[in-house]
Amino acid sequence: MQVYRSIDQLPDFKNSVITIGTFDGVHQGHQKIISALKKEAAKMQGESVIITFHPHPRRIVNPQYHLQLINTLDEKIDLLRQAGIDHLVVVPFTEDFSEQSADEYIENFLIKNFHPASIIIGYDHHFGKDRIGNYKLLEEKAEHFKYNLVEIPQHLLNEIAVSSTKIREAILASDIVTANQLLGYSFSFEGTVVQGDQLGRTIGYPTANLQYTDEDKIRLGHGVFAVYAEVAGIRKKGMMSIGTRPTLNKSEEKVEVNIFDFDDTIYGQKMRVTVEHFLRGQEKYLSLDVMKDQLHKDKERSLQLL
Incomplete structure (x- = not known):
């Protein structure tokens, strides 16, 4: 797996299949998205790409928010490497980045840097200033920018959210057996x-x-x-x-x-x-x-x- 900590020197990805998220915990729920990503990349004869952000967007958008991350960035990188992803792009999340409009995010960030053949994303994914951008906007732009849009099922997104919450609760409660079972490690x-x-x-x-x-x-x-x-x-x-x-x-x-x-x-x-x-x-x-x-x-x- 190739790791990039900037978007300034990215390669020309071949038929990139991308997904975007924090992937905190890289737990068994996340593994289902990773599996779908790799399967779609194989179908497109392309490369699997995960886009994540550092620092966590909440640290920039709401500095008072107390983060309780399951993984540090280095831990996340190691876990995604074990999962067999082709490329991981760690995008520096800044105030300027958060001020992009939803249209700018799609055209100047996603299309310009990744030229995606497919985007795998959840119905509840929001992006751009004030989180205006959503799945519907990506759907509207798909034909113009020539990418396939693959929706992550709602039940899987719910499963991931529930698992992440249960893992954090278990860790805080010293219930390491439950935490490790849900994490898969x-x-x-x-x-x-x-x-x-x-x-x-x-x-x-x-x-x-x-x-x-x-x-x-x-x-x-x-x-x-x-x-x-x-x-x-x-x-x-x-x-x-x-x-x-x-x-x-x-x-x-x-x-x-x-x-x-x-x-x-x-x-x-x-x-x-x-x-x-x-x-x-x-x-x-x-x-x-x-x-x-x-x-x-x-x-x-x-x-x-x-």
Whole structure:
């Protein structure tokens, strides 16, 4: 898959079959659109092209809106590459771009840059200044600009919307089993390893304290999880705690990962955490010794599950 982060140096696409969207999560509902895109491209003897935007349009149109994206841009790119798309065009979404009229969007953006043989789009797709443009306008222009217009069925669009909502709700509620089932892969996130209070080391469970690297990405709810941790090219089993550490009477949320059979110094490095299983909720223990016994049980269960 070729990735373009600008529209200034796009190739001459061959019979391009395009679809447009944020594709946040690239989950199983999205995979049905991707499958239709690839099928149409094969029929047209052309190339499959996904057009997406960065930053998310809502960040520009409504800066106060709190985004909770399932994927970062880099994660989305990796997932779409795995899906077997020919081209991904990441269009920089700016205020100027959002000010285009619907007609300008079609002629100066879609036709000029992509020369589409087919456009696959939903009935509820809106574009152009004040979101005036819609499926009907694309339909009216199809004969003049010589493209086929393929409608994504309403039931599939509803399925995608429901799935995306359920995935976000599951992640926030620490229901990682449901989230991973709907995604079709295991949810992950990235953090930078920062200095902690090193309490874990004193009880035999040293942890890497993480600071999230992307403010717009959704965050997992509180709990203890069985995970895979990847840092400096090494992937290991581990367990993770997200919460306020009630045993220590703390209130600040901490993300701590205990990596099994690993004792390298990794401060300042980025870690990718893949979340596989929910072990338990936050608990307050009478003493550090009681907490240590529970951590031993958590580790044993993690090793069984991973």
